[in-house]
Amino acid sequence: MPSPNTMNRRRWFLLLVSFVLIVLSWWGIAAARNGLVVRSLERDGMPLLYIAPQEAQKAPAVLVAHGYAGSKQLMLGYAHVLAHSGYAVMLWDFGGHAANPAPLENGSLQRDLDSATAALLEQPEVDPARLALLGHSMGSGAVMTAGITNVNRFAATIAVSPTGANVTPAAPRNLQLQAGSGEGRFVENAQRMLRDAGGENGNFAQGRARSLQIIPNVEHITILFSNASHQAAKTWLNATFNLPNTGNYIDRRMIWYALHLGAWLLLLSAISPRLADRTVAARAKVRPLKSWGGLLLAPVAAIGVLTLASRAGNLENLGGLLVGGAVALWFLVAGIVWLALLGRLPRPTLRSTLLGVALFALLWVAFGAMAQVVWLQWWLIPARLKLWPILSLACFPWFLAAGLSQQDTRVGNRILWWLGQSVVLVGGFFLTVYLVPQLGFMFLLLPVFPVIIAILSLAAAQVNEAWSYGIGSALFFGWILAAGFPLAG
Numbered sequence: 001m002p003s004p005n006t007m008n009r010r011r012w013f014l015l016l017v018s019f020v021l022i023v024l025s026w027w028g029i030a031a032a033r034n035g036l037v038v039r040s041l042e043r044d045g046m047p048l049l050y051i052a053p054q055e056a057q058k059a060p061a062v063l064v065a066h067g068y069a070g071s072k073q074l075m076l077g078y079a080h081v082l083a084h085s086g087y088a089v090m091l092w093d094f095g096g097h098a099a100n101p102a103p104l105e106n107g108s109l110q111r112d113l114d115s116a117t118a119a120l121l122e123q124p125e126v127d128p129a130r131l132a133l134l135g136h137s138m139g140s141g142a143v144m145t146a147g148i149t150n151v152n153r154f155a156a157t158i159a160v161s162p163t164g165a166n167v168t169p170a171a172p173r174n175l176q177l178q179a180g181s182g183e184g185r186f187v188e189n190a191q192r193m194l195r196d197a198g199g200e201n202g203n204f205a206q207g208r209a210r211s212l213q214i215i216p217n218v219e220h221i222t223i224l225f226s227n228a229s230h231q232a233a234k235t236w237l238n239a240t241f242n243l244p245n246t247g248n249y250i251d252r253r254m255i256w257y258a259l260h261l262g263a264w265l266l267l268l269s270a271i272s273p274r275l276a277d278r279t280v281a282a283r284a285k286v287r288p289l290k291s292w293g294g295l296l297l298a299p300v301a302a303i304g305v306l307t308l309a310s311r312a313g314n315l316e317n318l319g320g321l322l323v324g325g326a327v328a329l330w331f332l333v334a335g336i337v338w339l340a341l342l343g344r345l346p347r348p349t350l351r352s353t354l355l356g357v358a359l360f361a362l363l364w365v366a367f368g369a370m371a372q373v374v375w376l377q378w379w380l381i382p383a384r385l386k387l388w389p390i391l392s393l394a395c396f397p398w399f400l401a402a403g404l405s406q407q408d409t410r411v412g413n414r415i416l417w418w419l420g421q422s423v424v425l426v427g428g429f430f431l432t433v434y435l436v437p438q439l440g441f442m443f444l445l446l447p448v449f450p451v452i453i454a455i456l457s458l459a460a461a462q463v464n465e466a467w468s469y470g471i472g473s474a475l476f477f478g479w480i481l482a483a484g485f486p487l488a489g
Contacts, residue, residue, distance in 0.1 A: 014270035021263035028256035052088035060130035061088040067137030071098035071377040081230040085247035090120040096486040098377035103489030109142040132156040147172025156240040169198030173207030182219035264366030272462035291405035294341035299428030302334035317488040324485030328394040335397025348467040356471025392478025400470030418457040422450040
C-alpha cells in the first residue's frame with residue numbers, strides 16, 4: 001500500500017498536470033482565432049457573431065444558419081475554416097434558440113436570415129456582390145428558400161443534412177447538398193432534392209452547378225464537426241467565386257475542448273481524496289437486484305406516462321421548452337419509480353448537499369466554460385435561467401437513484417452501470433419517440449446520452465456519495481436541458 005507521502009505527491013502531480021492541460025487547451029482555442037476579426041453583434045434583438053480575416057477587403061461572405069436546437073456556436077467549425085480561407089462569415093441564433101428570446105414562429109426563420117444579411121452587408125470587410133449561404137437541417141431549409149427567393153443575390157447555397165425546399169435546375173444557384181452516411185433519412189432527402197435540382201452539374205458560371213457529398217462516418221450532429229464537411233463546403237465556394245484552394249486550416253477546437261474537459265475531471269480525481277468523509281460508518285449497500293431491476297423497469301413507466309400524456313395534450317411545448325420539457329418529465333417519472341424500487345433512502349447531510357453544489361460548479365466549468373466559445377450557448381438568458389431549477393428538480397430522482405446504485409462499487413461495476421444506463425436511456429427514448437412521434441427530435445439526441453452519462457459516471461467514481469452525486473448531476477443535466485432546447489413560443 002502506498003505511503004501517505006507517496007499519495008500526496010501523486011495528488012500534487014495530478015493537480016499540476018491538470019492545470020497545465022487546462023492552460024494549454026485555452027491556448028489552443030485562442031490560437032484558432034489568430035488572424036481573425038471576431039465581433040459580437042445584435043440586430044433587431046437577435047444575437048449575431050461575425051468572423052472575418054484581419055485587414056480583409058472586399059471579401060466574399062457567407063451566411064451560416066444553425067439547425068433545430070442548435071446555435072451560432074454549433075456552426076463555428078465552418079466559420080473558422082472559411083474565415084481562415086478568406087471569407088467573411090455571419091452566424092446568428094434563430095428565434096427561440098440559444099441566446100435569442102424571441103419566439104420561433106411561422107416566418108421567423110426568413111426574417112432572422114434577412115436581419116443577419118443586413119448586418120453582414122454593414123461590415124467593412126464584405127464584398128456585397130459576392131454572397132453565399134450555408135445551413136444545417138432546419139437552417140438548410142431557410143437558406144435554400146432564401147437562395148430560391150433571391151436567386152440573383154446569393155451565388156451559392158450549401159445545405160447540410162437538408163430538410164426540404166422547392167429546388168429547381170436554376171434555383172438556388174450553385175447548390176451543394178451534404179449528408180452524413182449515418183443519417184439515412186437526410187441522405188434520402190438530399191438524393192431526392194438533387195434529382196429535383198437537375199442532377200450533378202459543374203456549370204458554376206451559369207449558377208447551375210449541383211453536387212451531393214456523402215460525408216463518411218458521421219450522423220446528424222457529428223457532421224458539424226467533420227473536417228470532410230468543412231473542406232467540401234470551402235471547395236464548393238472557392239469554385240463558385242473562382243478562388244484558389246488556399247488555406248490549410250483544420251478545425252481542431254473540439255480536441256482542445258475534450259482536453260479541457262478531461263483536465264477538469266483529472267483535477268477532480270486529484271482533490272477527491274480530500275473530500276472523502278472518513279467519519280461515515282460503513283454504508284448499507286443497495287441490493288443489485290433492486291438496482292438493476294429499477295433501472296430496467298423505470299423507463300417502462302416513463303414511456304407509459306408520456307404516451308398517455310400525449311393523448312391529453314401537447315407534450316412538445318411542455319414546461320416552456322420544445323421537447324426539453326418532455327425529456328425532463330421522462331426522467332422525473334423514471335427516477336421516482338427507480339427510487340421507489342430501491343426502498344429506504346439515506347438522509348442527506350449539509351456536507352453532502354454542499355459537496356453536490358461544488359460538484360455541479362466543477363462540472364459547469366469543465367463542460368460549459370469552453371463550450372460557450374466552441375459549440376454551445378452555455379450562458380443562460382433569463383428566460384432559460386428561470387426554467388433551470390424546475391428541470392433540475394425533475395431530473396433529481398433519476399440521478400439520486402443512479403448515485404445510490406453506484407455508491408461504493410468498483411471500477412468494473414461502474415463501467416457496467418455506465419453501459420446499463422446508456423442502453424436503457426437510448427432504448428427508452430427510442431421507444432418513446434416511436435410511440436409519441438411529435439417528440440421525434442429526441443431521436444437525434446440519442447448519441448449524446450452515452451457521452452453525458454460517461455462524464456457523470458467518472459464524477460460519481462470520484463465523489464462516491466449518492467446525495468452529492470444526485471444533486472450535482474441533476475443541477476448539471478437540468479442546465480444542459482435549459483441551454484440546449486428551443487424556447488416554446
